[in-house]
Amino acid sequence: MRRKIAAGNWKMNGTAAALSEVTAMGENLPPAPPTVVICPPAPLLSQACVVSMPFGIQIGGQDCHAEASGAFTGDTSAAMVADSGATYVIVGHSERRDAYRETDADVAAKAQAAWTAGLTAIVCVGEDLEQRTSGKTLDVIKAQLSGSVPDGASDDTLVVAYEPVWAIGTGKVPELAQIEEVHDFIRAELTSRFGAETSDRISLLYGGSVKAENAATIFQAANVDGALVGGASLKAADFSPIIAALAAS
Numbered sequence: 001m002r003r004k005i006a007a008g009n010w011k012m013n014g015t016a017a018a019l020s021e022v023t024a025m026g027e028n029l030p031p032a033p034p035t036v037v038i039c040p041p042a043p044l045l046s047q048a049c050v051v052s053m054p055f056g057i058q059i060g061g062q063d064c065h066a067e068a069s070g071a072f073t074g075d076t077s078a079a080m081v082a083d084s085g086a087t088y089v090i091v092g093h094s095e096r097r098d099a100y101r102e103t104d105a106d107v108a109a110k111a112q113a114a115w116t117a118g119l120t121a122i123v124c125v126g127e128d129l130e131q132r133t134s135g136k137t138l139d140v141i142k143a144q145l146s147g148s149v150p151d152g153a154s155d156d157t158l159v160v161a162y163e164p165v166w167a168i169g170t171g172k173v174p175e176l177a178q179i180e181e182v183h184d185f186i187r188a189e190l191t192s193r194f195g196a197e198t199s200d201r202i203s204l205l206y207g208g209s210v211k212a213e214n215a216a217t218i219f220q221a222a223n224v225d226g227a228l229v230g231g232a233s234l235k236a237a238d239f240s241p242i243i244a245a246l247a248a249s
């Protein structure tokens with residue numbers, strides 16, 4: 001059985017006051033909840049771990065540096081993320097690939113650093129609108145996967161999030177068949193690289209305008225094991241119904 005995962009990427013939103021939302025999410029967990037991961041801004045990681053612990057909610061970073069330490073002003077190493085008590089870290093989010101020109105090789109180095117620190121890496125892949133409309137989606141996903149996921153992945157160390165860039169923060173969601181096509185493709189790619197036994201245990205998340213209203217539909221897809229949610233993960237009132245939909249799927 002694969003882990004079902006409801007992950008919330010808070011991006012650059014939220015101060016300590018927002019941690020009351022984590023408490024509210026914890027108090028509203030359904031019976032037999034999926035794995036819930038909240039990824040707050042780096043300064044909140046330690047406090048978030050304290051707040052989330054009684055509920056078994058996991059905490060994740062939104063990025064990490066590939067090096068363990070050094071003269072990298074403003075950056076956070078994977079070891080620091082792990083030291084805060086976090087257990088996951090997002091790497092290769094499209095906003096970082098775009099704004100910071102992160103390459104697949106950069107993302108792979110970050111994922112490797114995450115593993116060295118004992119973290120599970122949530123590796124993000126996804127095509128932009130031009131790539132989608134010109135029919136290059138699967139080629140882009142193939143290249144990102146092979147370049148961004150280091151050798152030796154396992155279900156303990158790797159989660160893959162498919163986030164079409166054009167669906168992030170836009171309210172546009174792909175057709176279910178489009179989500180299924182890409183998730184089936186990612187599963188097949190992982191199978192050819194790591195073998196069926198390992199691939200079958202790696203959770204694949206869909207991300208991009210997931211809301212309470214569309215979550216249950218998205219979770220119907222066979223190779224969708226959860227979601228990586230942005231805007232709708234900031235408030236318990238929005239995220240708790242998504243967690244419930246995943247538990248019921």
Ligand SMILES: O=C(CO)COP(=O)(O)O
Pocket residue numbers: 009093163167168169170171207208209210228229230231232
């Ligand atoms: O980028 C995302 C999660 O990492 C998705 O963001 P939205 O859910 O706000 O579209």
